[in-house]
Amino acid sequence: MIEYVSLYILFFTAFTAVNKDNGKLKRVLRLVNSTTSHDDVAKGAYKQSLKALLPYGMLATKKWLAEQGLSAHAIDNAVKTETLLLLATGVYSQYSRSLSWEGVVASMQRMGVNSLDDLPSVIVGGLSALSLSGLSQYLSLGSTPHIHLYAQGKLPSWLGRLSLPVECEGHSTNTLWPEWLLQDKTFIRQHEWEAALPPVYFSCPEKALLELLVDLPDAVSFEHADELMQGLVNLSPRKLDALLKACKSVKVKRLFFWLAKRQAYPWFNKLNVDDYDLGSGKRVVAKGGKLDTDYLITVPSHMAKESES
Known part of the structure; x- marks a missing residue:
């Protein structure tokens, strides 16, 4: 439980500063990608990082998401759980497939x-x-x-x-x-x-x-x-x-x-x-x-x- 809380605090501190320092987000993503798929904290962390990278109304390519630090494993999991929506081959959004x-x-x-x-x-x-x-x-x-x-x-x-x-x-x-x-x-x-x-x-x-x-x-x-x-x-x-x-x-x-x-x-x-x-x-x-x-x-x-x- 203490380990869970510690990881959550670490993520939250870096995440709130993402707009000021993109490097902090990348460090959080590296932490997420290194965590096993069985770790509930990691699952919650990459979902939060995706929300920061892909707010409502925006899209991103798989290549760009990888450059921001998301691993292929994390991206595949996000698609399977419909956290990421596939718009076309290698192109994703969140929340809606209909974009302006x-x-x-x-x-x-x-x-x-x-x-x-x-x-x-x-x-x-x-x-x-x-x-x-x-x-x-x-x-x-x-x-x-x-x-x-x-x-x-x-x-x-x-x-x-x-x-x-x-x-x-x-x-x-x-x-x-x-x-x-x-x-x-x-x-x-x-x-x-x-x-x-x-x-x-x-x-x-x-x-x-x-x-x-x-x-x-x-x-x-x-x-x-x-x-x-x-x-x-x-x-x-x-x-x-x-x-x-x-x-x-x-x-x-x-x-x-x-x-x-x-x-x-x-x-x-x-x-x-x-x-x-x-x-x-x-x-x-x-x-x-x-x-x-x-x-x-x-x-x-x-x-x-x-x-x-």
């Missing part, structure tokens, strides 16, 4: 960082980020909403094995942003979707706008981008200046200036086009369109006439 897109993305972002100071490698961006900022009037076409995720590499393979109410669409940032910018918190916001749970990280409006222009005109129409620009009255010229100087895509920069000039907001007048590398030569963006002589891109003929009038 915010829970899935927040979980993916949490598992993708090595320290609390790092930004996740996958960020909600483009049209989805504008929507989170309350600046997008548009819903995704079709019956399944799309969440646009931006990353240097591919999205994790386990994401495709989940049954979700949304479709997570991956976009590469390799032709758009240098690597250093992806770790600059100046251009990132946090969506607090559930109290006491990790936030969803997403691009600020200035960054999100440039991200969605990559997909113009194949996935985003000129008309759609133009109407979105009409609502972007209060963009930060300081952030736009830094992003445009860092942006690697000549097409995106030319499209931005052409769309921004049509609205002529005060922030546009604070940007000097000569400060940015817009490349050289003509670029065909709208097939069969009319050449804009200011930015040397082809745009839809009817929109070119609107700009002239």
Whole structure:
């Protein structure tokens, strides 16, 4: 009995400090994993540690749980007792198999960082980020909403094995942003979707706008981008200046200036086009369109006439 109480006090002391020091949780988990399956204290301890690692609304992969210190034996036991629920091969949650897109993305972002100071490698961006900022009037076409995720590499393979109410669409940032910018918190916001749970990280409006222009005109129409620009009255010229100087895509920069000039907001007048590398030569963006002589891109003929009038 005394041994039971001692183990319980040891676990409780470390567990209450888990949010301040993740190392303490790992030490508790090592204690749990080294205890025999016949020890009731160990069973209670790993259940408590799972609650800390996997709160309601979050998921985790088997690989990540192992990295936090849970042994394969402890994970298997948790599945057998339905303490862990299997969402797909190697992916688990607690309490419910039905998760929101915010829970899935927040979980993916949490598992993708090595320290609390790092930004996740996958960020909600483009049209989805504008929507989170309350600046997008548009819903995704079709019956399944799309969440646009931006990353240097591919999205994790386990994401495709989940049954979700949304479709997570991956976009590469390799032709758009240098690597250093992806770790600059100046251009990132946090969506607090559930109290006491990790936030969803997403691009600020200035960054999100440039991200969605990559997909113009194949996935985003000129008309759609133009109407979105009409609502972007209060963009930060300081952030736009830094992003445009860092942006690697000549097409995106030319499209931005052409769309921004049509609205002529005060922030546009604070940007000097000569400060940015817009490349050289003509670029065909709208097939069969009319050449804009200011930015040397082809745009839809009817929109070119609107700009002239």
